Every structure is written in structure tokens, then in C-alpha cells.
Amino acid sequence: MKTQLILAALIALPLGLSGCDKKPEAPKVEASADAMGEMAMPTAVKHGKGIGTVTAIDPSKGTITLDHGEISELQWPAMKMGFAARPEVLTNVKVGDKVHFEIDWDGKAGTVTAIGLEP
Numbered sequence: 028m029k030t031q032l033i034l035a036a037l038i039a040l041p042l043g044l045s046g047c048d049k050k051p052e053a054p055k056v057e058a059s060a061d062a063m064g065e066m067a068m069p070t071a072v073k074h075g076k077g078i079g080t081v082t083a084i085d086p087s088k089g090t091i092t093l094d095h096g097e098i099s100e101l102q103w104p105a106m107k108m109g110f111a112a113r114p115e116v117l118t119n120v121k122v123g124d125k126v127h128f129e130i131d132w133d134g135k136a137g138t139v140t141a142i143g144l145e146p
């Protein structure tokens with residue numbers, strides 16, 4: 028008898044809730060201009076690996092230019108392009124080196140996070 032009452036309560040509970048047609052109002056939050064700007068920015072960073080040749084290094088800007096092959100993780104064809112780079116990346120290689128590298132791509136700009144000489 029007690030079990031039946033509990034079962035009845037369990038069945039009645041969701042039915043009772045669905046019988047309420049009033050939708051909860053969305054909380055009204057004043058979004059600041061800064062918050063909207065952040066929301067518009069894609070924040071998902073993708074990681075890619077590639078092989079290429081160093082064509083330029085600019086230590087003052089912290090950038091490296093790579094003539095790289097296809098990067099399948101980012102669905103990129105082969106191209107020549109510049110990246111920001113971690114400081115150690117700029118000192119590990121020189122112009123003309125054939126390298127393998129890893130990049131973080133935020134949808135707008137890439138940063139070379141690791142680099143090494145191709146054998």
C-alpha cells in the first residue's frame with residue numbers, strides 16, 4: 028500500500044509540472060558592450076601540426092613566416108603565412124630551415140607553440 032502511494036506520487040509529479048503552461052521568464056541581464064564584444068569573439072582554439080620551411084623571422088615582433096604544407100586539422104591547404112611565436116620558437120630555427128611545427132589557431136591568428144628541425 029505504501030509502495031503504491033509512492034509510485035502514484037512519482038507519476039503525478041511530472042504530469043503536474045507539464046500541466047503548467049507558464050514559461051519561466053528569461054533573466055534580464057544588462058549586457059555591457061565589453062561582454063558583447065567577448066561573446067562575438069570566437070574563443071575555441073584549434074591545434075594543428077604541419078611541415079614547412081622558415082622564410083622569415085622577426086624577433087622584434089615575435090613572428091615567424093612559414094611556407095607550410097597542408098594542415099589537415101585546420102583544413103588548410105599549403106600556403107605561406109606569418110604567425111606569432113613563442114620566444115623559444117624564434118631562437119630554435121633560422122631562415123631556410125625545414126621544420127615541423129605545432130600551432131594554436133583562434134580563428135583569426137595563429138601562434139607557433141613548438142617547432143623542430145625536420146630530419
Ligand SMILES: [Cu+2]
Pocket residue numbers: 095103105106107108
Ligand atoms: Cu597557412
